[in-house]
Amino acid sequence: MGALLRPLMPIVLSYGVTAQDIGEVFKTLYLETLTQRLKDQGRPATAARLALMAGLNRGEVERLLALRSERVRQRGRTAHRLDQLSRLLALWHDDGRFSTPYGAPLDLSLQPEKGFRTFLEVVEAAQAGVDPSLVLDELLAAGCVEVHAEKFVRCISRTFIPPGADVSRIVFLGQHVGAMNASMAHNILRAPSEPSYFERVMITGGPVSKEFRDVALNHLNTDFQQLIEGLDRWWEAKEDEFSDPAGSRYGLCAFFFEEQQPDRGVEPHQTPISAS
Numbered sequence: 686m687g688a689l690l691r692p693l694m695p696i697v698l699s700y701g702v703t704a705q706d707i708g709e710v711f712k713t714l715y716l717e718t719l720t721q722r723l724k725d726q727g728r729p730a731t732a733a734r735l736a737l738m739a740g741l742n743r744g745e746v747e748r749l750l751a752l753r754s755e756r757v758r759q760r761g762r763t764a765h766r767l768d769q770l771s772r773l774l775a776l777w778h779d780d781g782r783f784s785t786p787y788g789a790p791l792d793l794s795l796q797p798e799k800g801f802r803t804f805l806e807v808v809e810a811a812q813a814g815v816d817p818s819l820v821l822d823e824l825l826a827a828g829c830v831e832v833h834a835e836k837f838v839r840c841i842s843r844t845f846i847p848p849g850a851d852v853s854r855i856v857f858l859g860q861h862v863g864a865m866n867a868s869m870a871h872n873i874l875r876a877p878s879e880p881s882y883f884e885r886v887m888i889t890g891g892p893v894s895k896e897f898r899d900v901a902l903n904h905l906n907t908d909f910q911q912l913i914e915g916l917d918r919w920w921e922a923k924e925d926e927f928s929d930p931a932g933s934r935y936g937l938c939a940f941f942f943e944e945q946q947p948d949r950g951v952e953p954h955q956t957p958i959s960a961s
Contacts, residue, residue, distance in 0.1 A: 700855075772812075783810075798836075801837075
């Protein structure tokens, strides 16, 4: 458990999260999981029953569940915004209206201009918001686009990663680290009839220099990025083929990490560098 949580502690301290806050998060997660287990067993998940089984008092259970409902609503709004901007960038690369036959995103005009698609059109096509200037500000801040001659917007990244240490980036972290943990938990707890989720790890056989790190990152950000973009197009095509409103969302996450050596007095941990 310590190795799992240790990499997150600098973020916790940077955001002024107290030990009490962390304790309440764990209590709430415990109650959520306990509630679902009771429902799966066909038993009522009342506040009194939850309090008895969790070793808490009823008033605390009711308070924690009420706070959770509000956090879920706020997190849902932020996650929806991230999805909108990611969808816009994918559309800009893959939709023939906004890209070349070779998949390169077109420069888009900020104002209606003969012979040019506009930034407003891609925003509307992606349903990314009612204020194109706000969308542009978000993409500029994330380093996804550049404005040239104050007339054209050029897309320079297919992946939207929120900049800086803000709430959106914390939601981004939670989504992807949570997804990784959920996949590993699935593989540990799955029934024999359930499929094993894809899970691969590649690590050097021993300690290497930081020059290796730099060479590896450069390779991943060039050659491997091309592979990811091709996979992204295949993914979207298959998504249309298997579209099902009653289904679930599935994803793939890739990241680079550094493993601290045990003799440094720290448990090995993973530091995400990039994700898609």
